[in-house]
Amino acid sequence: MAGLTAAAVVAVSFLAYQASANAPDSVAAVTPKASSSASLHPSAKPKAPKTDPLAIPADSGTGVRVVYALKDRRVWLVNAGEKAGRTFTVMPSTVSPLPGTYAVTSRSGSIQGSDGVLIEHVVRFANVGDVSVGFSAAQDGSMESPNPTTKTGGVRMKRADGNAMWTFATVSAKVVVVP
Known part of the structure; x- marks a missing residue:
C-alpha cells in the first residue's frame, strides 16, 4: 500500500x-x-489553480508604476505599497513596444486617434519607429480590434479605466512593459 x-x-x-x-x-x-x-486517490483529478487578476507580473519592477502585459492584454496600476490598486484588460494596438521600462512622455485630453476614432485620456509612453504608443479610451466606449493593415499605437481601454489611467499616469510616470 x-x-x-x-x-x-x-x-x-x-x-x-x-x-x-x-x-x-x-x-x-x-x-x-x-x-x-x-x-x-487514483480517481482524483488535480484542480487547476486559479489566476488572481490582481497579482502583479513577476519581473515588472518596483515602486509606483503602470505594468502592461503584452501576452495577457492587461494593465495594472501599482501603488507605493506594491499592490495593484486597479487592473483591467486592454485591446492592443498593431504596433507594440518591446518589453522594458518607459516613462510617460506626453498626454492629451481628447483627440482623434490614428485610426480615426475620437479618443480621450491619451497617455503616451513609447515610440516604435514613427508610431507613438500610448493608452487611450474611445469616446464611444468601443474596444474593437484595430485594422491589422494599419500601423497604430493606441492601446485601448474602457472609459472608466481610461479615467483611472489619466489620474494615475502623469508625465514622467513609470510604465513597465512585460512579455
Whole structure:
C-alpha cells in the first residue's frame, strides 16, 4: 500500500510541475501534501489553480508604476505599497513596444486617434519607429480590434479605466512593459 501511495505522490507531483511550467508566472504550482492520502486517490483529478487578476507580473519592477502585459492584454496600476490598486484588460494596438521600462512622455485630453476614432485620456509612453504608443479610451466606449493593415499605437481601454489611467499616469510616470 505504501508503494502505491508513493507512486501516486510522484505522479501528482509530476502533473503539478507540468501544469506550473505552462502556467503564467503569477500562478503558483500546486504541490500535494504527502500526509493526505485521501486527496491522492487514483480517481482524483488535480484542480487547476486559479489566476488572481490582481497579482502583479513577476519581473515588472518596483515602486509606483503602470505594468502592461503584452501576452495577457492587461494593465495594472501599482501603488507605493506594491499592490495593484486597479487592473483591467486592454485591446492592443498593431504596433507594440518591446518589453522594458518607459516613462510617460506626453498626454492629451481628447483627440482623434490614428485610426480615426475620437479618443480621450491619451497617455503616451513609447515610440516604435514613427508610431507613438500610448493608452487611450474611445469616446464611444468601443474596444474593437484595430485594422491589422494599419500601423497604430493606441492601446485601448474602457472609459472608466481610461479615467483611472489619466489620474494615475502623469508625465514622467513609470510604465513597465512585460512579455
